[in-house]
Amino acid sequence: MEIKGYNFPDELYYDPEHFWVRVEGDELVMGMDDFAQKLAGEIVYVQLPSEGKKLKKGKKLAKVESGKWLGKVLSPVNGELIAVNEDLELKPELINQDCYGAGWMYRLRANALSELEDLLRGADAVRAWVEAEIAKHASEG
Amino acid sequence: MAEQYPHLEKFRDQIQRCSRCGFCQAHCPVFGGTRRPALNARGKMLLLKEVLEGSLELNDELVESLFQCTTCASCTSNCPSGVDVPAIIKAARKQMVGLGTCHPAFSGMDQVLDEYDNIYAEDEPEDFDRVRGGKAEVVYFIGCVGQYREEDATEAALDLLDHLEVDYTLIDEVCCSGVLEDVGFSIKPALARKNIERILATGAKTLVTGCPYCYRTFSKQEAYAPLREAGLTIVHLSQFLAGRDLGLRSDLKVTYHDPCDLGRHCGIYEEPRQTIKAVAPNFVELADHHQDALCCGAGGGVRGAYAKNSLAMARRRLAQVEDSGAEVLLTECNSCVHNLSNAKLRAQKFRVMTTPQFLMELIEES
Numbered sequence: 205m206e207i208k209g210y211n212f213p214d215e216l217y218y219d220p221e222h223f224w225v226r227v228e229g230d231e232l233v234m235g236m237d238d239f240a241q242k243l244a245g246e247i248v249y250v251q252l253p254s255e256g257k258k259l260k261k262g263k264k265l266a267k268v269e270s271g272k273w274l275g276k277v278l279s280p281v282n283g284e285l286i287a288v289n290e291d292l293e294l295k296p297e298l299i300n301q302d303c304y305g306a307g308w309m310y311r312l313r314a315n316a317l318s319e320l321e322d323l324l325r326g327a328d329a330v331r332a333w334v335e336a337e338i339a340k341h342a343s344e345g
Numbered sequence: 346m347a348e349q350y351p352h353l354e355k356f357r358d359q360i361q362r363c364s365r366c367g368f369c370q371a372h373c374p375v376f377g378g379t380r381r382p383a384l385n386a387r388g389k390m391l392l393l394k395e396v397l398e399g400s401l402e403l404n405d406e407l408v409e410s411l412f413q414c415t416t417c418a419s420c421t422s423n424c425p426s427g428v429d430v431p432a433i434i435k436a437a438r439k440q441m442v443g444l445g446t447c448h449p450a451f452s453g454m455d456q457v458l459d460e461y462d463n464i465y466a467e468d469e470p471e472d473f474d475r476v477r478g479g480k481a482e483v484v485y486f487i488g489c490v491g492q493y494r495e496e497d498a499t500e501a502a503l504d505l506l507d508h509l510e511v512d513y514t515l516i517d518e519v520c521c522s523g524v525l526e527d528v529g530f531s532i533k534p535a536l537a538r539k540n541i542e543r544i545l546a547t548g549a550k551t552l553v554t555g556c557p558y559c560y561r562t563f564s565k566q567e568a569y570a571p572l573r574e575a576g577l578t579i580v581h582l583s584q585f586l587a588g589r590d591l592g593l594r595s596d597l598k599v600t601y602h603d604p605c606d607l608g609r610h611c612g613i614y615e616e617p618r619q620t621i622k623a624v625a626p627n628f629v630e631l632a633d634h635h636q637d638a639l640c641c642g643a644g645g646g647v648r649g650a651y652a653k654n655s656l657a658m659a660r661r662r663l664a665q666v667e668d669s670g671a672e673v674l675l676t677e678c679n680s681c682v683h684n685l686s687n688a689k690l691r692a693q694k695f696r697v698m699t700t701p702q703f704l705m706e707l708i709e710e711s
Contacts, residue, residue: 248652249687269687271450271652274465274494293690 205327207334211238213304217323218330219280222337224304225323232320234280235308236268236299239334243341244270247296250309251277252288259283259312261319266310268299277309281319287311350396350403352440356433357397362426363390369420369430372633374640375413375647378657383410386420386430393437403437405446411437412448413654415647416527417605417640431527434645438529450650451528458533462519464489471496475503479514483585484549486540486563488556489520490679498679501702502555502582508708509589513553516543521569523562528646537568545575555582555701557606557613557678558644564611581607583677583700587616591624593707599625600671602662602685603638604678617677621700624707625673631665639665641676643684659688666695675700 205212212218217225222240226233241247251266259265259279266277289308291298299307314320324333353360369386370376376385383392389410395401416431424430441447457466470492485506491499506513519540522533544552552572554560560581563569572579601621607613614635622628633639642648642658663685666674674697676682686697 249656251687252691269652271649290691 207331208338212330217320217325219323221278225280232312232314233308234310236303238303241300241303244273246271247299250292250296255285257285281314283312283314286313350440352436356436359428360390360393363428364426368423372419372423374415374642374658377661378654384413403441408448413651414645415640416645418609422636435527442529447529448650451646455530458522464520465493467493475515477515477517480548481512481514483511483513483551483553484544484547485513485515486518486554486559488559491555495679495683498682498699498702501705504705505701514547521559521562523558532568541571551578553580553582553585557604561606561610583617587619593624595625595707597672598627599673600629600631600669602676604681605640605644607677608638609636629669629671631669641681641684643680648684656688659684663689667693671695675703
């Protein structure tokens with residue numbers, strides 16, 4: 205679905221920190237959402253931690269940096285990092301080019317998929333959240 | 346023309362002295378990372394020569410070249426004509442800013458320091474759980490990179506001071522703002538005043554910093570003269586540690602990256618090596634070292650303004666580490682460790698850390 209110029213695919217879960225999560229079997233794929241990548245500008249660096257890293261929900265998973273911003277990627281679940289998108293090592297701009305596809309960031313295994321219930325999902329909830337975020341950043345900007 | 350560019354006029358002789366020999370090209374990290382002759386020192390001097398001759402205007406079109414310089418001074422170290430390129434680049438940038446032309450990342454730095462006490466516009470500094478503003482023999486000054494970007498390196502430096510039972514205090518520090526002098530602006534007197542007052546209020550005799558740039562600023566800039574006039578000894582952490590018997594030993598193959606601000610700009614080459622070699626006798630030099638050390642690409646505002654090229658420069662340095670066969674790359678600068686860590690590829694298995702981080706690992710293992 206498009207929300208005021210930002211693309212938010214319906215089937216994904218969204219973390220309020222602007223990361224999306226897709227369920228693939230018992231694994232999760234995550235990346236940065238369209239609003240965040242546009243706000244950040246050109247991504248110049250993505251930290252790619254070692255596979256096997258233990259993840260705690262809400263705690264730092266990695267750092268990501270654009271020319272004007274350095275942010276933390278927080279883990280959406282408790283679990284383990286099982287793969288990273290190695291293409292981002294030399295082409296972090298893939299996040300800007302295709303944030304839901306070639307610009308995916310991490311593949312995780314959650315201790316319990318039920319933790320995803322804390323994330324946003326569904327057209328109404330996502331739209332309300334994104335519109336509030338747009339308004340918030342417009343007033344700050 | 347003489348009055349049009351007063352900052353540049355001071356360097357007219359030097360700019361004209363550039364013989365276009367190109368010795369600088371082999372050492373320029375920006376050229377090495379981009380392969381663009383207009384971006385090396387010779388290219389910049391040619392542009393400025395034309396500016397002084399009136400055939401080229403000092404305008405936005407020159408931002409790309411004149412603002413893309415790490416001011417690492419490797420060109421100057423290798424210039425047979427003795428051209429002080431970093432000083433000329435700083436003058437050119439001041440001239441351009443005066444004319445209202447600047448890279449937005451650099452004008453952004455100046456604006457940030459009007460509003461914030463740190464260069465990153467961060468609201469919450471890491472606490473580090475240490476005394477701030479106490480009375481002590483030593484003040485430890487962290488610097489913005491150590492405070493907001495390389496917190497682990499700072500934690501290790503503080504842990505090491507604790508281990509050595511140094512009587513030190515932190516202060517509620519603000520950005521030294523020295524970098525503004527490199528990017529066309531000036532040190533903020535209000536920030537300098539805060540640092541000076543807070544440092545002197547501790548009654549310390551020694552000011553130690555882990556940041557080579559802060560060290561340079563405190564040691565050399567006029568705005569910080571009151572620290573020197575008060576008789577304070579100002580040292581970089583590597584100098585403070587040199588000669589101490591740490592009783593540590595590592596068999597790892599270790600190498601060292603000379604930070605430009607510590608090495609070429611301040612002549613501090615041996616103190617870090619003294620500490621490292623005493624602990625890790627299996628020490629190797631990189632292909633370029635001491636005054637010929639290849640810049641990591643982070644300085645002169647380039648990491649902020651031209652991040653991708655900055656990382657490309659760091660990767661050239663990391664290729665030298667790979668060639669050396671070292672298992673650990675040590676350096677004494679939070680900016681260098683930040684850029685080199687960011688640039689390191691996953692296939693490169695050596696580790697990148699500051700000397701205090703390396704020492705603290707050994708202490709914790711022993």
